[in-house]
Amino acid sequence: MPDPSIHYEGHRAGERTGVEPSLFRPQRTPSRDPLGDLRGRLERTGQWHPSQLAGRRWPVACVSLEVTQRCNLDCTLCYLSESSEAVRDFPLEEVFRRIDIIVTHFGPGTDVQVSGGEPTLRARDELIAIVERLTREGLRASLLTNGIKATRELLVDLAAAGLTDVVFHVDTTQQRAGYANETELNALRDEYIGRARGLPISVFFNTTVHAGNFDEVPMLAAYFVARADRVAFASFQLQADTGRGVLGARADAIDNDTVFDRLREGAKLPLKSNVLAVGHRECNRSAVMLVIDGKVHDAFADSAFIRRFMRETADLRIDRGTRWRAFRSLLAGVVARPRLALATMRWLAATIWAAKRDLIAARGRVDKLTFFTHNFMDARQLDVDRVDACVFMAITQDGPLSMCAYNAQRDRYLLRPLETSEGTWQPLAASAEAGRTFPIKWLKGRSREAALRERHGRRVRAGDEVERETA
Numbered sequence: 001m002p003d004p005s006i007h008y009e010g011h012r013a014g015e016r017t018g019v020e021p022s023l024f025r026p027q028r029t030p031s032r033d034p035l036g037d038l039r040g041r042l043e044r045t046g047q048w049h050p051s052q053l054a055g056r057r058w059p060v061a062c063v064s065l066e067v068t069q070r071c072n073l074d075c076t077l078c079y080l081s082e083s084s085e086a087v088r089d090f091p092l093e094e095v096f097r098r099i100d101i102i103v104t105h106f107g108p109g110t111d112v113q114v115s116g117g118e119p120t121l122r123a124r125d126e127l128i129a130i131v132e133r134l135t136r137e138g139l140r141a142s143l144l145t146n147g148i149k150a151t152r153e154l155l156v157d158l159a160a161a162g163l164t165d166v167v168f169h170v171d172t173t174q175q176r177a178g179y180a181n182e183t184e185l186n187a188l189r190d191e192y193i194g195r196a197r198g199l200p201i202s203v204f205f206n207t208t209v210h211a212g213n214f215d216e217v218p219m220l221a222a223y224f225v226a227r228a229d230r231v232a233f234a235s236f237q238l239q240a241d242t243g244r245g246v247l248g249a250r251a252d253a254i255d256n257d258t259v260f261d262r263l264r265e266g267a268k269l270p271l272k273s274n275v276l277a278v279g280h281r282e283c284n285r286s287a288v289m290l291v292i293d294g295k296v297h298d299a300f301a302d303s304a305f306i307r308r309f310m311r312e313t314a315d316l317r318i319d320r321g322t323r324w325r326a327f328r329s330l331l332a333g334v335v336a337r338p339r340l341a342l343a344t345m346r347w348l349a350a351t352i353w354a355a356k357r358d359l360i361a362a363r364g365r366v367d368k369l370t371f372f373t374h375n376f377m378d379a380r381q382l383d384v385d386r387v388d389a390c391v392f393m394a395i396t397q398d399g400p401l402s403m404c405a406y407n408a409q410r411d412r413y414l415l416r417p418l419e420t421s422e423g424t425w426q427p428l429a430a431s432a433e434a435g436r437t438f439p440i441k442w443l444k445g446r447s448r449e450a451a452l453r454e455r456h457g458r459r460v461r462a463g464d465e466v467e468r469e470t471a
């Protein structure tokens with residue numbers, strides 16, 4: 001019998017967690033029926049049910065396209081490998097080849113996150129060319145950035161190139177000088193929101209949740225609610241022991257449920273979560289709300305209707321080029337289904353009636369906001385079913401691979417020479433190759449801590465002179 005997992009080779013019977021990461025492999029050959037394949041994997045892992053979006057609406061939720069491994073921060077929970085700073089940006093030709101792989105595996109309309117490392121460290125004209133290429137291929141390009149170099153001017157150019165979203169990663173794991181906690185970081189978040197103002201791109205935020213900011217999650221939820229007119233999506237990623245980050249495993253108290261409880265506390269509403277599921281229940285949770293006159297209304301309160309709507313429109317090909325085009329194609333699809341159209345009118349009338357006071361106060365203005373939690377796995381605790389049901393892929397030179405499985409074995413892919421039209425391309429900068437002893441300025445995370453401890457006999461804090469040392 002073939003192995004049920006397309007991403008996993010060679011496991012022993014009955015082995016489900018703590019699997020050797022290198023046994024998970026990218027999917028080399030594109031499927032003829034990517035939607036059906038994902039549905040099959042969800043069925044095998046017990047994740048196929050009436051509220052499942054994956055395998056109905058799309059064959060993958062998001063693909064991460066890393067355009068550099070370098071970063072201008074050193075997060076305490078960074079997923080990058082210890083070698084990242086020494087890895088050269090792979091040629092544009094290879095980036096374009098990977099874009100082609102995404103199209104052949106998942107088709108146009110797929111969400112692609114241009115990430116890194118910090119993608120804005122890539123040469124500006126190349127970054128713009130990458131977004132243009134994604135757009136030309138009918139993919140939806142979003143930029144995942146820490147914001148430091150994501151200037152207004154760059155965002156204007158990227159929006160012109162077809163960027164659909166910008167995702168600002170801001171949180172206390174980044175140890176930004178002058179910001180002691182998440183509350184203080186709100187000033188920076190406001191600045192970043194301002195940079196995208198008026199551009200035809202949606203603003204998302206990513207926050208890594210760890211013991212040091214867990215209690216601030218309600219405050220963050222309230223912050224995003226108060227800015228729902230400018231922020232469309234707030235994602236909370238749970239601490240995971242993977243990559244070069246020094247914090248390691250998370251505290252037991254942090255999981256999808258407890259983080260969601262804090263989001264509800266901040267939203268001041270018992271929001272329903274996972275009315276529509278995104279992949280494996282252990283991986284993702286979401287809630288969708290309407291913010292009217294500053295107050296939160298659960299957009300998915302009538303879960304029976306929302307699920308029915310999703311199922312009956314699952315085969316509808318939604319034009320996701322812009323929000324307006326998506327709305328138009330959805331509307332056309334609903335009108336073509338008279339019974340569903342009637343139910344939709346009823347739902348709409350009930351929703352308007354329930355929110356009537358706030359709607360009057362807000363003069364009809366309604367903003368949609370989504371909360372999302374994402375539960376990355378520890379590198380040494382990979383769960384076979386979750387990897388099999390994964391809906392968030394990294395694109396490697398060999399094909400797509402579950403992000404968790406990729407994070408657990410990055411160097412296996414990053415340090416491999418690539419064949420290009422100009423010959424074999426070597427990933428490591430020449431000075432890093434001799435003896436593999438990287439200069440301290442190239443080290444980050446755990447290896448940097450170890451090197452500095454060896455050299456100075458103590459843990460080095462951000463801001464120390466040695467932190468700015470150059471080799």
Ligand code: SF4
Pocket residue numbers: 279280283374375376377386387389390391392393402403404405
């Ligand atoms: S990347 Fe990891 S946490 Fe995310 S969906 Fe895939 S397996 Fe689940």
